Amino acid sequence: MSFFATRQIDAAAFDAQLADWRMRYPEPALLASWNLLGSHDTERFLTLCGGRVERMRLAVLFQLTYLGAPMIYYGDEVGMEGGPDPDCRRPMVWDEARQNRELLGWYRQLIRLRRNCVALRRGAVRTWWVDPLVGGYGFLRLADEEVVGVALNNGPRPVAVTLDAGAFGDAPRLVDALSGEVFAVAAGRVTVALPPWQGRVLVRSA
Numbered sequence: 171m172s173f174f175a176t177r178q179i180d181a182a183a184f185d186a187q188l189a190d191w192r193m194r195y196p197e198p199a200l201l202a203s204w205n206l207l208g209s210h211d212t213e214r215f216l217t218l219c220g221g222r223v224e225r226m227r228l229a230v231l232f233q234l235t236y237l238g239a240p241m242i243y244y245g246d247e248v249g250m251e252g253g254p255d256p257d258c259r260r261p262m263v264w265d266e267a268r269q270n271r272e273l274l275g276w277y278r279q280l281i282r283l284r285r286n287c288v289a290l291r292r293g294a295v296r297t298w299w300v301d302p303l304v305g306g307y308g309f310l311r312l313a314d315e316e317v318v319g320v321a322l323n324n325g326p327r328p329v330a331v332t333l334d335a336g337a338f339g340d341a342p343r344l345v346d347a348l349s350g351e352v353f354a355v356a357a358g359r360v361t362v363a364l365p366p367w368q369g370r371v372l373v374r375s376a
Contacts, residue, residue, distance in 0.1 A: 177305075225367060323364035
């Protein structure tokens with residue numbers, strides 16, 4: 171909430187909090203822990219974002235690629251809003267004409283990606299990139315020989331960042347599993363373009 175929705179903390183503080191929580195619990199507990207953005211006890215996440223769907227999309231990207239078992243509170247996937255309890259418990263919006271179908275498609279795309287990727291479900295986490303000045307944050311998920319790199323631009327300006335690609339071995343290029351865009355690796359490094367409020371999920375190119 172503080173990093174993606176209200177932006178009360180920067181990327182360095184966000185990374186420090188995540189690292190602290192990873193140190194507190196054994197890995198099996200972390201992998202089984204609920205990872206949620208909202209519940210019946212909290213304001214709707216989109217409402218906390220001030221109705222800005224791009225911020226919620228980025229948070230959902232983090233949720234579905236990070237440690238833990240993602241839990242989606244009913245209606246978040248179609249853009250329901252609501253204030254503090256009990257307003258967050260509004261009846262489900264079943265009328266598709268009133269649903270954010272593009273946001274629903276985003277959830278579905280990320281869920282498919284997670285289901286098809288062992289590293290996103292069970293991989294270890296390693297911080298990859300932190301830039302508090304631009305709101306940049308990245309992490310690696312590693313499981314056996316499968317590596318996934320997630321880079322997020324939690325800011326209003328485009329960012330081009332050069333990242334260490336050593337974890338991907340001798341891969342000559344990486345591909346964004348979300349858009350299909352390909353990025354060349356040179357001398358063990360890869361430069362990635364990140365539009366405002368967007369992220370990349372990088373894997374080895376086939």
